[in-house]
Amino acid sequence: MNFNFKTISEFNDYFKDEKTCYEYLESQVWQGVPVCPHCATAKKPYKVKARGKFQDIPSYRCSERACGLPFTVRTDSIFEGSKVELRKWLQAAYEITISKKGISSYELATRIGVSQKTGWFINHRLRAMLTETNPEILSGTIEVDETFVGGLEKNKHVSKKVKRSPISRTLDEKIVTPKTVVLGLLQRDGKVRSFVVPNTQGVTLNPVMRANVETNSRIISDGWVPYKELQNDYSHVSVKGVIGSYITYGDQHTNNIEGYWSILKRGIIGTFHYVSPQHLQRYCNEFDHRYNNRLQPIDARFAESVKQFAGVRLKYRELTPNQPEPHRKLRYNKAK
Numbered sequence: 500m501n502f503n504f505k506t507i508s509e510f511n512d513y514f515k516d517e518k519t520c521y522e523y524l525e526s527q528v529w530q531g532v533p534v535c536p537h538c539a540t541a542k543k544p545y546k547v548k549a550r551g552k553f554q555d556i557p558s559y560r561c562s563e564r565a566c567g568l569p570f571t572v573r574t575d576s577i578f579e580g581s582k583v584e585l586r587k588w589l590q591a592a593y594e595i596t597i598s599k600k601g602i603s604s605y606e607l608a609t610r611i612g613v614s615q616k617t618g619w620f621i622n623h624r625l626r627a628m629l630t631e632t633n634p635e636i637l638s639g640t641i642e643v644d645e646t647f648v649g650g651l652e653k654n655k656h657v658s659k660k661v662k663r664s665p666i667s668r669t670l671d672e673k674i675v676t677p678k679t680v681v682l683g684l685l686q687r688d689g690k691v692r693s694f695v696v697p698n699t700q701g702v703t704l705n706p707v708m709r710a711n712v713e714t715n716s717r718i719i720s721d722g723w724v725p726y727k728e729l730q731n732d733y734s735h736v737s738v739k740g741v742i743g744s745y746i747t748y749g750d751q752h753t754n755n756i757e758g759y760w761s762i763l764k765r766g767i768i769g770t771f772h773y774v775s776p777q778h779l780q781r782y783c784n785e786f787d788h789r790y791n792n793r794l795q796p797i798d799a800r801f802a803e804s805v806k807q808f809a810g811v812r813l814k815y816r817e818l819t820p821n822q823p824e825p826h827r828k829l830r831y832n833k834a835k
């Protein structure tokens with residue numbers, strides 16, 4: 500089903516009821532014939548009457564004798580186990596995809612008419628859906644950089660200065676950094692991928708590099724020591740910072756990844772205000788996804804964002820294993 504729209508009102512006109520939303524998702528995941536998500540049999544399922552509030556939504560029962568379970572397109576997907584209408588879920592997916600810097604749970608809750616807690620949960624599930632399942636390996640010229648999110652930013656206004664702040668040690672002598680480290684890999688004219696990592700040591704960063712960047716690619720980084728260990732595998736260009744400014748020689752710069760960090764950080768400051776370190780990777784996934792699809796028209800961006808709804812689950816308990824623990828939330832302080 501190709502559904503083209505340019506505005507939110509066209510979007511809402513189209514997804515006017517639950518039935519249309521179900522049919523849209525079916526067209527995205529099944530090629531005409533519904534497939535049982537429990538056993539994936541090739542047998543055509545029985546059509547059955549829908550249970551619950553919406554009697555006209557397409558519902559099925561598996562025709563495989565050993566299985567025989569009921570299902571809809573929502574079963575075993577990111578939308579399963581939620582009482583929120585599919586229409587609201589799709590509106591939320593639209594909002595998260597189209598917004599420039601993401602949408603806070605408060606704002607989402609107001610826009611689609613759910614509680615703030617539900618808005619928070621929907622946001623996190625959608626972020627899980629935006630995670631790349633089969634990321635292709637990056638190649639060509641890759642800008643590599645790491646940044647810090649959260650923690651204290653006093654006395655610092657140049658981001659580079661922050662990353663060279665001394666590594667603090669806790670009482671048990673475990674090396675910890677004062678902020679959450681995010682490693683970013685950006686392929687020129689390609690995709691960006693960001694990873695929350697425990698520290699900036701080579702033993703941590705280099706395996707991520709090797710898993711995501713093709714050998715013999717050209718790496719441009721800011722000269723941070725661990726990357727030097729990669730010189731046997733990659734051709735490495737180090738761009739040295741000089742008191743807050745960078746001398747660039749032709750295309751030897753890390754401007755693109757720096758630009759990406761500024762989008763990520765503005766989003767985290769401006770939209771979310773603070774992000775708990777345990778959830779930061781999902782925020783990174785959301786920002787990666789938006790950045791990687793930013794040049795597409797909005798209908799294509801929406802289709803791309805809901806493409807992976809099937810087979811992804813994220814339960815409320817997984818999101819909040821140790822609730823309540825507000826002390827774990829780090830405030831992101833604006834650089835002054």
Ligand SMILES: [Zn+2]
Pocket residue numbers: 535536537538539540561562563566567568
């Ligand atoms: Zn089955």
